[in-house]
Amino acid sequence: MEKITREEARALIQQERLDRIAEAKKIKSYINHYGYSDVTPYEVVEVISDQTVVVRQMDAELDPNWKMEAHVGGFAAHVVNNGGEWIITSNPKNPTYRARWSKAKGQWQMRGGMRMRMADQPRKFYDYNF
Numbered sequence: 001m002e003k004i005t006r007e008e009a010r011a012l013i014q015q016e017r018l019d020r021i022a023e024a025k026k027i028k029s030y031i032n033h034y035g036y037s038d039v040t041p042y043e044v045v046e047v048i049s050d051q052t053v054v055v056r057q058m059d060a061e062l063d064p065n066w067k068m069e070a071h072v073g074g075f076a077a078h079v080v081n082n083g084g085e086w087i088i089t090s091n092p093k094n095p096t097y098r099a100r101w102s103k104a105k106g107q108w109q110m111r112g113g114m115r116m117r118m119a120d121q122p123r124k125f126y127d128y129n130f
Helices: 006-025
Strands: 030-035 038-049 052-057 059-062 070-072 077-079 086-089 096-102 107-110 114-119
Touching: 006 107, 006 114, 038 096
Parallel strands: none
Antiparallel strands: 030 038, 030 114, 038 052, 052 096, 059 086, 070 077, 096 107, 107 114
């Protein structure tokens, strides 16, 4: 194994950081809002610039075939199959909002600092254990 200098190691770490930021900044078809453990799906409906997009929340309905499995524990019970199975659909009647890339925080954000992450697929997650 070949040794590298401290400066070379720092340069590699910095390049990895820049690559992660570039990947996170890429505009995709969907953007998901992360609020602690819950996730809410949005779709990108318009690209204003490489730092601003217009998004619309998608409708997410719990799959009627999904059954919660809970065991005694936690506050009242512990849900084993946490999150549920969701049917996610677009709804043109939902209002639109602007999401902007925050250079300072290295992430997409929407009104009030809501953390967003671009995605190839919409994702809904509801944490039943809270």
